[in-house]
Amino acid sequence: MSTICHSSSLRGLCTSSSSLAGRSVVKKYLSTTAAKRPIMTTTPLSLTGGSWSTSSTSHFLNPYHQQQQRGIRSVGKTQGRVMILGSGWGGFKLLRDMDKNAYQVVAVSPRNHFLFTPLLASTSVGTLEFRCITEPVRGYTRNVEYHQAWCDSVDFEQSKVDCTLNLSTVPATHITDPTTHTLRQITNNQKNQLSLNYDHLIIAVGSYSNTFNIPGVKEHAFFLKEVSDARKIRSRVLECFERAEMSRSDEERNGLLHFAVVGGGPTGVEFSSELHDFIREDCSRLFPGLMNHVTLAVYDVAPTILANFDKSLSEYCMTKFKRSGIEVRTGTVVERVEDGKLVLKDGKQIPFGCLVWSTGLTENPMTASLENKVLKSKSKRILTDPYLRVLDNEGKVIPNVYAVGDCATIKDHELPQTAQVANQQAIYLRKALNKLAKQPEKSFTDVTAPFSFKNLGSMAYIGNWEAVVDMTKINEKAKESGTLAWVFWRSSYLTMSVSMRNKMIIPMYWLMTWVFGRDVSSFQEYDRRKRLMNAEREG
16 A cells, blocks of 8 residues: 655655655654644634634734733833834834834734825826835734724723724625625624723824815815725726716816816825826827816915925926916815815806815824823824823823824924824834833933924925925025926935835836826726615516
């Protein structure tokens, strides 16, 4: 009887069960390799009630989760648990660079990736793909405990945060044939709430787009803060062209192909520029008969766009937009937004096919939940002392609680809500806490000086291979516009990309866009389920 060997290491040793020499060699090999391998208890899986179940899952947990199951607060780290709320510019930087030999790092964020926001506008029109500007949090969680969850509230006295898991509902599946049978919704009975303890807390939850409570904005406008926003905008722009292609009314076509951008800051300007390039370079080739109906306008209440840039650069951008056919309507106040219609304060009604809203930032629900616990600025940002330590509602420092990024600012010293500020604050806080771990006998203020923000300038893409670069905060003459500024803009953001993977694929997509044009595929979710359910009811 022959012996079958599946291991490539044993194929040369196993020939026949009748060979005593061969069997002795195999036994010796197995005994030595087994001694080297860690012992793992195997648990048979059983299919029960349509879901896999095991009698024990502790074998599959990392040491941090095993300790948490046993109720141990810290895992042998001298300085305890550092909890980071958020995975943006501040939170992700801290997550990567904290000293994990001194601290047990715990990350809580509803978004399981870091988003490189300066290139988000490029993805909304297909210049880049979404994977080019994201970094998975899980890829950097070696020796880190990560929870994909929203932080609902913080108990500073108990050093505890309450969270809700942000795990999307598993989509409905078809029992057998998707075209003829009813749908079944997969559900689970897992708990969605959890409480976590901390020794040090860093709040880096960012901010939301500000609607200024203008009626209809949330219902009818698109924002540009997340990858999901960019996907929706891309689908909507393509939908407008497809609907206009089928329309027989010039009035309807003019409305569908009017693209409105409210907000003349860097986000609004860069999106308008990317959209203009997409329409001029790609849509003109795909929908040549619709180009006479296309209009693109930027609306802003301020007297100019890019108001925070040097005046000459702001004027250059306005001139460039007018020359490119982008309408700039400054001093315009939006009263309300209706379905497909922008209503201005002077009573004028402007039909639109797609409206993108980028008029500043406001607090998110997590910072709003701290209303009576921390001191806040007029703009609803958490106030900190010069060491980035959070102040309670009486103005006193809350021990071991810090805040960085858009959600916070220093008392009596308002900081801009930019990625640059969040990144510098994260570097400052990481260095300070790592120093504190090496000198635990000292206080936080003994190991570091107060935080000082160094403004490294601002950049904005303005279309057709041109940009503006403003570094006048460093040197009064350090400013540039045109193609040279565009080269600086692209090379700067390429080098700032986090991973080598993205540094490789970003220029690849830039080259592909230049050679082949942008991808106009739409990955919107079709209402197939609704159509099937309606068909079943009618049947």
